Amino acid sequence: MVSPDLPAELKAALNAKLEGLSRSDAASRAAVISKVYREGGGSGTIKSETDALAYALARMPATYAAVIASLNALVEIRPNFAPNSLLDIGAGPGTATWAAAEAFPSLQHFTLLDANDALQTLAQALFRDSTRLGGVVYQLGQARALLAETEAADFIVASYMIGEIGDADRAALTETLWARTTDTLLVVEPGTPAGYARIIALRAQLIAAGAHVVAPCPHDGACPLAAPDWCHFSQRLQRSRAHKQVKGAEVPFEDERFAYVALTRAPLPQRPSRVLAQTLVGKAEISAKLCTREGLAVKKIPRRAKADYALARRWRWGDAVQASDAGHSESKEINSH
Numbered sequence: 001m002v003s004p005d006l007p008a009e010l011k012a013a014l015n016a017k018l019e020g021l022s023r024s025d026a027a028s029r030a031a032v033i034s035k036v037y038r039e040g041g042g043s044g045t046i047k048s049e050t051d052a053l054a055y056a057l058a059r060m061p062a063t064y065a066a067v068i069a070s071l072n073a074l075v076e077i078r079p080n081f082a083p084n085s086l087l088d089i090g091a092g093p094g095t096a097t098w099a100a101a102e103a104f105p106s107l108q109h110f111t112l113l114d115a116n117d118a119l120q121t122l123a124q125a126l127f128r129d130s131t132r133l134g135g136v137v138y139q140l141g142q143a144r145a146l147l148a149e150t151e152a153a154d155f156i157v158a159s160y161m162i163g164e165i166g167d168a169d170r171a172a173l174t175e176t177l178w179a180r181t182t183d184t185l186l187v188v189e190p191g192t193p194a195g196y197a198r199i200i201a202l203r204a205q206l207i208a209a210g211a212h213v214v215a216p217c218p219h220d221g222a223c224p225l226a227a228p229d230w231c232h233f234s235q236r237l238q239r240s241r242a243h244k245q246v247k248g249a250e251v252p253f254e255d256e257r258f259a260y261v262a263l264t265r266a267p268l269p270q271r272p273s274r275v276l277a278q279t280l281v282g283k284a285e286i287s288a289k290l291c292t293r294e295g296l297a298v299k300k301i302p303r304r305a306k307a308d309y310a311l312a313r314r315w316r317w318g319d320a321v322q323a324s325d326a327g328h329s330e331s332k333e334i335n336s337h
């Protein structure tokens with residue numbers, strides 16, 4: 001499992017960029033950028049070097065942590081996946097590239113695409129002294145047009161990006177992303193109902209085109225969750241001093257809510273169930289909400305089933321668990337697909 005905290009090389013590069021930066025300027029720009037995001041706007045408001053750095057300080061630790069959590073889930077299901085080439089779409093400050101480099105020592109070729117030149121400039125400065133990422137290719141322009149001219153890659157990541165594409169264009173971008181994926185595509189979004197809806201639409205489109213889900217779903221069927229419920233996960237990350245200053249926050253950690261899907265070309269053997277919420281540990285039993293191959297289930301594991309209970313106590317929201325992990329427990333189907 002790769003740590004959700006930023007790698008030392010990236011922290012050092014960010015710290016070097018911070019020298020001479022006014023924390024109050026960065027904090028006020030970060031507040032404006034976050035407000036635009038909350039109101040459904042995109043990265044268009046990031047225009048200057050200070051904006052790019054403010055965005056990176058405020059958001060990169062969290063988006064990095066969400067990508068790492070998704071990559072950890074992917075690697076758990078496909079431990080032998082060893083991609084050679086990466087395409088990072090809507091790469092921004094390079095977040096997903098740093099994360100993929102940590103998760104996959106096999107990666108040798110890194111290509112990043114983005115339309116924002118302030119973020120491109122920052123990303124290139126952050127990569128400059130990296131032993132592994134010093135030679136990345138970072139292309140500036142519209143993702144779809146660039147993708148049409150870019151070589152296919154084993155692994156493509158679009159992290160917190162597809163939400164910036166209008167509804168009318170997203171299906172066409174999805175098609176192009178898949179056409180350029182020789183093996184696996186990972187898409188990560190904010191863990192909101194809207195982020196989940198985008199993930200679910202992309203998932204359905206690509207399954208119809210022949211893709212198979214690696215994670216989080218244990219099946220390629222329709223999502224069994226019904227509104228107002230939605231599939232999302234949570235990753236805790238530590239906040240550095242600069243991160244706290246830019247966010248005007250006191251608490252030394254934050255929990256990033258995210259939604260994701262990893263899709264691949266080859267069918268997978270049976271996949272484990274997924275824990276969809278924090279388990280409820282009561283006096284008499286543990287109750288766990290699971291997505292299983294057969295649908296949604298609330299699994300009740302009584303304390304008297306000692307071994308199963310001990311196992312289920314270790315289950316965390318987002319974990320992949322075998323149905324047999326709590327073999328003697330009751331299982332109540334509450335929906336199916």
Ligand SMILES: C[S@@+](CC[C@H](N)C(=O)[O-])C[C@H]1O[C@@H](n2cnc3c(N)ncnc32)[C@H](O)[C@@H]1O
Pocket residue numbers: 042043059060063064089090091092093094095096113114115116119141142143144158159160161164165
């Ligand atoms: C919220 S940022 C995410 C950056 C990075 N992937 C991360 O996870 O931290 C979204 C990025 O997508 C880029 N983007 C949005 N629409 C794009 C498009 N049509 N073509 C290229 N890049 C785009 C933005 O410029 C921005 O850098």
